[in-house]
Amino acid sequence: MPVIDIQNLSKVHAADGLSVNAVNGVNLQIGAGEFTAIVGASGSGKTTLLNLIGGIDTPSGGEVLIGGRSIGRMSETERTAFRRDHIGFVFQNYNLLPVLTALENVEFVMELQGQPVTDRRNRAETLLRQIGLGDKLNVRPGKLSGGQQQRVAVARALAHRPQFVIADEPTANLDSKSTADLLTLMEQLNRQEGITFLFSTHDSRVMEKARRVIVFNDGMIQSDTDQ
Amino acid sequence: MNQLLRLAWRNIGRKRRRSLIAISSVAFALLVSISLRSLMLGNYDKMIEAGTKNVGHLQIHSAGYWTGKSINELMTDSPARRQQLAQAVGITHVLARLQNGALASGEKTTKAVQVNGIDPDIEDGFTNLSGRLSKGSFIKNQSTGVVMAEGLARYLKLGVGDTVVLIGQGYQANIAAGKYPIQGMVRLGNPQLNLSQVYMPLPLAQAFFSADGLASAYLLTLVDANQTDPVKNRIQATLGNGFEVMTWNELLPEIKNSQRIDTTIFTLLSSCLYLIIGMGLIGTVLMMTLERRREFGILQAIGLQKSQIRLLIILESLLLGFVGVVVGLALALPFVLYMNAHPIPLTGESGKSFEAMGVEPVLQLGLKPHLFALMGSIVLAIMGLATLVPMGIVSRLKTSEAIK
Numbered sequence: 001m002p003v004i005d006i007q008n009l010s011k012v013h014a015a016d017g018l019s020v021n022a023v024n025g026v027n028l029q030i031g032a033g034e035f036t037a038i039v040g041a042s043g044s045g046k047t048t049l050l051n052l053i054g055g056i057d058t059p060s061g062g063e064v065l066i067g068g069r070s071i072g073r074m075s076e077t078e079r080t081a082f083r084r085d086h087i088g089f090v091f092q093n094y095n096l097l098p099v100l101t102a103l104e105n106v107e108f109v110m111e112l113q114g115q116p117v118t119d120r121r122n123r124a125e126t127l128l129r130q131i132g133l134g135d136k137l138n139v140r141p142g143k144l145s146g147g148q149q150q151r152v153a154v155a156r157a158l159a160h161r162p163q164f165v166i167a168d169e170p171t172a173n174l175d176s177k178s179t180a181d182l183l184t185l186m187e188q189l190n191r192q193e194g195i196t197f198l199f200s201t202h203d204s205r206v207m208e209k210a211r212r213v214i215v216f217n218d219g220m221i222q223s224d225t226d227q
Numbered sequence: 228m229n230q231l232l233r234l235a236w237r238n239i240g241r242k243r244r245r246s247l248i249a250i251s252s253v254a255f256a257l258l259v260s261i262s263l264r265s266l267m268l269g270n271y272d273k274m275i276e277a278g279t280k281n282v283g284h285l286q287i288h289s290a291g292y293w294t295g296k297s298i299n300e301l302m303t304d305s306p307a308r309r310q311q312l313a314q315a316v317g318i319t320h321v322l323a324r325l326q327n328g329a330l331a332s333g334e335k336t337t338k339a340v341q342v343n344g345i346d347p348d349i350e351d352g353f354t355n356l357s358g359r360l361s362k363g364s365f366i367k368n369q370s371t372g373v374v375m376a377e378g379l380a381r382y383l384k385l386g387v388g389d390t391v392v393l394i395g396q397g398y399q400a401n402i403a404a405g406k407y408p409i410q411g412m413v414r415l416g417n418p419q420l421n422l423s424q425v426y427m428p429l430p431l432a433q434a435f436f437s438a439d440g441l442a443s444a445y446l447l448t449l450v451d452a453n454q455t456d457p458v459k460n461r462i463q464a465t466l467g468n469g470f471e472v473m474t475w476n477e478l479l480p481e482i483k484n485s486q487r488i489d490t491t492i493f494t495l496l497s498s499c500l501y502l503i504i505g506m507g508l509i510g511t512v513l514m515m516t517l518e519r520r521r522e523f524g525i526l527q528a529i530g531l532q533k534s535q536i537r538l539l540i541i542l543e544s545l546l547l548g549f550v551g552v553v554v555g556l557a558l559a560l561p562f563v564l565y566m567n568a569h570p571i572p573l574t575g576e577s578g579k580s581f582e583a584m585g586v587e588p589v590l591q592l593g594l595k596p597h598l599f600a601l602m603g604s605i606v607l608a609i610m611g612l613a614t615l616v617p618m619g620i621v622s623r624l625k626t627s628e629a630i631k
């Protein structure tokens with residue numbers, strides 16, 4: 001069974017009397033352990049699709065099934081709890097809470113879940129060491145570079161062992177060196193820990209790292225290739 | 228909750244300057260309002276103290292006496308009855324008085340006076356009248372002379388050892404008339420009283436007014452001046468309808484009135500103060516919410532419920548207010564304590580007007596713990612109010628919009 005099962009999904013954005021079919025009848029399955037990129041021109045609907053998959057937004061039609069459960073049928077409270085327990089998120093920027101240290105940021109979702117302090121602290125420390133930030137445990141995001149911040153965000157997204165991690169243009173604000181580092185890290189975590197990653201990008205160098213590339217255009221899947 | 232509390236606490240430290248402004252404005256409002264009110268309340272305490280020295284905490288009269296103060300509405304007085312009252316719970320002194328107006332004549336002049344028949348020992352224990360003695364000696368229960376206010380004696384051109392002639396109306400249309408040697412003089416603070424008071428032992432006054440075994444009032448003093456109402460009700464119930472029992476509040480309506488005026492002024496002033504400062508605080512909390520839309524969106528995305536975000540804002544707002552209250556109280560408490568221990572003496576006209584009322588001429592801040600609690604609660608209530616609009620903003624927050 002795929003981790004993510006999307007059936008005939010559509011989303012209509014209505015604004016100023018105009019409506020946009022941002023996602024238009026998409027069928028898609030993502031399996032466990034995938035490392036998949038969604039690419040497409042600006043305005044093609046990548047963010048809208050990822051928001052629907054992540055339960056941040058609700059479909060206008062069709063279904064998103066995560067582990068067999070339909071996101072669209074949940075109440076807002078249920079969806080929020082579902083996101084907390086089953087999905088990891090990396091956003092383009094300002095992911096981290098500025099008043100918490102790197103360690104506390106990585107612990108945050110686990111603490112929200114009520115995990116015991118020693119468990120979550122060990123897990124967060126291990127992850128930060130693994131991503132090469134073992135010396136930055138008690139540093140706040142403001143004192144970290146953009147690339148370091150995104151790595152902490154990746155660590156936070158997967159610390160609570162979600163079913164998959166969604167990353168909407170995680171490298172959009174990074175220079176090429178940091179972009180390459182982040183991608184290497186994600187790939188490594190995918191290989192070693194079996195974390196399922198679904199990310200969007202504009203960047204062809206990022207695209208190249210993906211093992212499956214879905215090209216999105218006008219709210220529809222134009223091509224879907226394994227590489 | 229712990230997690231949110233820690234987050235809230237850190238968020239307050241985030242915009243340090245803004246938080247400091249909010250905290251100091253709260254502290255300032257508390258310091259000003261508490262000091263002002265403490266001054267007013269301290270002043271009442273003095274007025275009440277001086278007032279009750281004159282009228283006692285409670286008075287018992289024959290029903291209806293107080294409105295007319297007629298010599299014909301007296302009540303029976305007996306040592307047994309006084310003793311019985313004195314033994315009731317919460318009562319420290321019972322003073323019997325027989326008072327009425329009369330005319331006093333000296334060599335050439337005559338003047339309207341107030342004749343006070345008192346129980347010298349007990350009265351002195353309460354009002355320390357003998358402490359005001361300026362000439363001669365104080366009266367005793369068996370004395371046949373009187374003590375006169377100094378101003379009155381001067382007006383009548385009488386001295387210690389001279390005789391004063393008193394004429395007036397006695398009980399039940401008897402004529403009251405008598406000649407009394409002046410045994411001593413007292414200097415009274417209130418100029419009006421200093422020109423009008425004559426004191427004699429109660430038995431002598433009863434004889435003068437043909438009112439044997441009668442008194443116009445019993446003055447009661449209580450262990451706790453705040454317990455007037457329950458004690459009044461208890462005594463009224465035992466004595467029955469033939470008597471009226473009145474509290475100092477009813478006996479001295481002017482204190483209540485000036486209290487009411489002061490309270491109104493204070494309420495207006497402090498409302499303005501809290502309104503201005505409240506606006507600032509409401510603005511601060513609103514800013515704290517508006518500038519963090521994206522952060523709240525991300526928090527929601529990674530699993531914080533809206534209710535938790537609302538709680539976070541409430542915690543931040545209350546913490547901010549709480550810190551302000553702590554700082555404000557930390558400033559106000561020592562100030563009030565110091566000013567309570569070191570009253571400022573009043574000189575000149577204002578000092579004189581205090582003395583005229585028999586009030587010690589000082590500005591002394593009262594020490595009222597409830598005031599600190601009240602003002603602190605008002606600030607926290609404002610901080611609660613300040614979260615209302617932010618609550619609405621969070622409710623309408625759409626995660627997908629907020630994280631854009």
Ligand SMILES: Nc1ncnc2c1ncn2[C@@H]1O[C@H](COP(=O)(O)OP(=O)(O)OP(=O)(O)O)[C@@H](O)[C@H]1O
Nearest residue numbers: 013014015020022041042043044045046047048049
């Ligand atoms: N909240 C909204 N209201 C109205 N229209 C919207 C809204 N969000 C997105 N759209 C529209 O839907 C379409 C898809 O937008 P979306 O943000 O999903 O594209 P994208 O592929 O992520 O673009 P980019 O690469 O610029 O991030 C666009 O035409 C956009 O203008």
Ligand SMILES: [Mg+2]
Nearest residue numbers: 046047048168
């Ligand atoms: Mg996008």
